Every structure is written in C-alpha cells, then in structure tokens.
Amino acid sequence: MYYDNGLIKDVMKEKYAKIERRIQVKRDAKSRVSDFKPIYKEFTFTEAKEQGDRCLQCPIEPFYGIESNIEFCRTGCPLHNDTLEWIKHTREGKVEDAFELSNALSPFPEILGRVCPQDSLCQGSCTLSRTEFGSVTIGGIEVYLNEEAFEKGLRPYYGEDKSKSGKKVAIIGSGPAGMSCATFLLRTGIEVEVFERADRAGGLLTYGIPNFKIDKDVIQRRYDWMIEAGLKVHLNSEIKNEEQMQGLLNDFDAIFVAVGAPSGRKSGMKNEEAKGVYQVMDILTHIQKNVFESFYDSILQKKNIVVVGGGDSAMDALRASVRIGAESVKCLYRRDEANMPGSKKELVNAREEGVEFQFLVSPKEITIDDDNNVTGIICQNTKLSEPDSSGRQKLNIIEGSEHTIPCDIIVLALGFDNVKFPWFDTAKIETGKWNDIIVNDEKRTSNAKIFSGGDAVRGADLAVTSALDGRTAAYTIIKDFGIYL
Ligand SMILES: Cc1cc2nc3c(=O)[nH]c(=O)nc-3n(C[C@H](O)[C@H](O)[C@H](O)COP(=O)(O)OP(=O)(O)OC[C@H]3O[C@@H](n4cnc5c(N)ncnc54)[C@H](O)[C@@H]3O)c2cc1C
C-alpha cells in the first residue's frame, strides 16, 4: 500500500539506492567447520547504524495500531517488540534508551536476535520487504544493541526484593518458555524456582540449537544474571511422579509447566532399533556435551553419517556432524529441494560446509551386520506428481529403484511429539489428541493454579513463541496474585 504511492516510491529510491542492505558477515566455510563458534560476525556500530538508517520509521503504528491487520515489523514479531523505537535510538547512539525498550517486551533480545527466523517474522513484515530494497536486518541490529549495552555495563532488570510479594512460583523446564516466565515474574518481585531435568539450563537453546548458531555462554549469562537476582535453579531435577507434583502444588502458589515436546518421531523402518540409529536430539545433545567438555571424542568421528529428514533440526545435525569429524555426511529427503521444510539459508550453509544432499529418495529399511550394527540404508527413488488444485504434489515410489547407501550411523530427524507425564493426571492437567497441554488465552490449564506454554502446548515451534507464552502466563499469574503492573 505504502510503496504503491508514486511519490513515496521516488523518495524511497532516492534513499535506499544509497544504503545497501547488509546481513552480518559470514565466516568462510573452511574456517567455520574447524570449530563450533558462531558463523556470523556481529554488526559493528557503523554497520548497525547504517542498517538502522534504512528503517523507514513507518508512521503505521499511530494510524493503525499493532492489533490491526496492517503488517509491519511489530506485528510480525510474536512479542510485538517495539522495533521501530529501539532501532531509532540505536542509530542515534542512545544505547541506554534503546536497551531499555528492547528488553521491555522481550525477555532475552540478544538470544532471539540470534535464533529467530526473522525472514518469516519481524523482517518478513517490514514494509521494505515488500520492495526491491529488502527488509531492515532487525535481528542483527537487536544483537548488536544488546551486546553493546552489556559491554557498557548495562544489565537487564530483574526486580527488587523477592520476599515482598509473599508469593512463590515453580517452573518445570528451563527452556525459553520457562526462562521467559521466570523473567517477568522476577521483575514483579515474585520468588521463582525452576526445576530442570538436564544438567544445564536453557532447554533446546542449550542442547538443541547448535553452538555455531548460538554460543552457550550467551544463554548461561542470562541465567547467571537471573540467579544473581534471586532465581533458584534446580538442575538434574526431573519432575517424574505424582508425589513430586503434589509437593509442588503444596509448596507453591502457582506452577508453570514448560516441558517442551521432547519425543522424536520414529520412522517405522525395519531394524530401527539397531546399534547406530539415533534420534536427532540424542545426537545434538551428544555433540553439545562434547563441545562443553572440549574433548571432541565422539561416536561420530570418522563415521559415515546419514540424516533422514529435511527440516531445520536435520540441517543442525548435518552441520554439527561435519564439525565433529565425521567421514561423510549425507542428507536423505523424500521430496525435492523446493519442497524442503527447512530454511533455505541453512541449506546453503550446509552445502558450503560439505554436506551432500540426496533428494527424492525414500528410506525403506536399515541393513545390519551379525552384531546388530548399522551397515546401510535401503532407499527407493520417488517422483512427485503434478500439483493438484491445492498445489500439493503427491509422492510416488518408483518401482524397481531400490538401492543401498552404505553408512555407519543413521540419524532420524522426523519431527517431535508431546509427552504426557503421569503427573498430568494427578494435577488434573487436560491434554489434547497429540498429548499437547490444553490452555486458554491466558495460558491457564484445566487446573486454575497451573499454567503452560511453549512447545508443551503448541507442539514443536519456536523460541520466540515460547517466550511469548511464558510472558503471557507470567502476566496472568501476576494478575491472579493481585499485583498491578
Ligand atoms: C534442533 C533444533 C533446532 C532449533 N532451532 C531453532 C531456531 O533456530 N530458532 C527457533 O526459534 N527455534 C528453534 N527450535 C525450536 C525451539 O528451540 C523450541 O521451540 C523451544 O526451545 C521450545 O521452548 P520450550 O521452553 O517450550 O521447551 P524446551 O526448549 O524443549 O525446554 C523444555 C525443558 O524442560 C525440561 N524438562 C522436560 N520435562 C521435564 C520434567 N519432567 N522435569 C523437569 N524438566 C523437564 C527439558 O529438559 C528442557 O530443558 C529448534 C528446535 C530444535 C529441536
């Protein structure tokens, strides 16, 4: 609408022909596969300012508001982050003001700026994304701003005296949903204790998303600040049974359940239980533990790896396997490249790093030796039909096309399901058809004292939507406690 106006178009051309859109510089493939360090370099002030100067500062919000169906960066961001304002302050060098605004609605902007798929969120809704000039690189500016603020000694606000409110909340799971809920509760002066099954906090931010996408120090730093502010984190503390849940119900005024969607889907292939077949999360956790210990002594070293699946977690496993020293790394996907569900950017990155892709192959059976070790995978070639009226192409197996791809390790990256814990019944938490926890708009479950959000409710989704759910639940809990913001 904006850009269709001839005068505005001319003004935009005048401005945007001069400032080129840039993304953060990527390390070259040879250097980046030799370590697990992040592949993108952060913007400098000059780059962030220049990219911030590309922002139109659209006058959309005052006209239409964020609840309208007119898209702009804030409506594209699930948190409705006040992007326009903090970009303006950043480019003017007003770091303190920009930092405060950037942290107001987002519980951890320096993390989301690194992991959000911005092209389908804030940047996908940026007015400039509908022009030949391309969107403002919001994620890059968000990371620059927050890192610059930390460098200058600024810290996120986590509230005053936690005993004042007299209220205590338990959070089960320390991923982005739990971490976000804890953030907004702490800010309001509420005592919070997190119970986490793993040996480190952060959920999939720590043990799912690989280190080359987000350095784990960035997650731990946030947790350290929250702990300094009074958060209690109980690691290696799985809530397993009904007694434990009853204990939490007795000891806490509210509970937020943020257990994610941890169950990897099976393939149904013959010999799926053979030695050498792994779920994608087992492999990613194994590799990240190696990175934490810096010993790089991995079951994947010098092995021929096949990853089955074409989504983002498949890309992560492929690229992590290259770095840990696999002999060869192959991706098998049953549709074609255009139909891959994973991000195109990650596909390019994986190719640059030496991953081989085989499209239009459908794995059928795993071959094994006498000791039940994987020796290969039998595949059939596939063909896509012409698109039907809905645009969907049917997948057909090509008869007689069976062939075996030799390999030592098979990684299944076929998606995730929710898990119904036995204590859901004790706590009277209702679940849906897919074991997803049922909540209302305020993130309250069928038990008025228990809330939930993130992947436990949505099924496998995103860090930013989990952060949104954590924030919504925190606001409801705060309101229940009679605290007014
Ligand atoms: C490989 C991979 C890569 C991804 N990459 C991206 C990305 O780049 N960008 C993005 O936005 N999203 C990405 N996602 C999705 C994103 O990580 C998730 O949507 C998000 O982490 C979900 O947050 P959550 O807090 O609901 O759950 P999780 O992050 O899954 O956290 C749940 C936590 O609960 C703990 N837990 C579970 N059960 C119990 C229990 N009974 N007691 C105590 N603790 C328990 C778990 O150990 C875990 O730490 C990725 C996911 C995967 C698997």
Ligand code: SF4
């Ligand atoms: S939180 Fe994610 S979607 Fe929102 S502004 Fe930041 S990068 Fe964009």
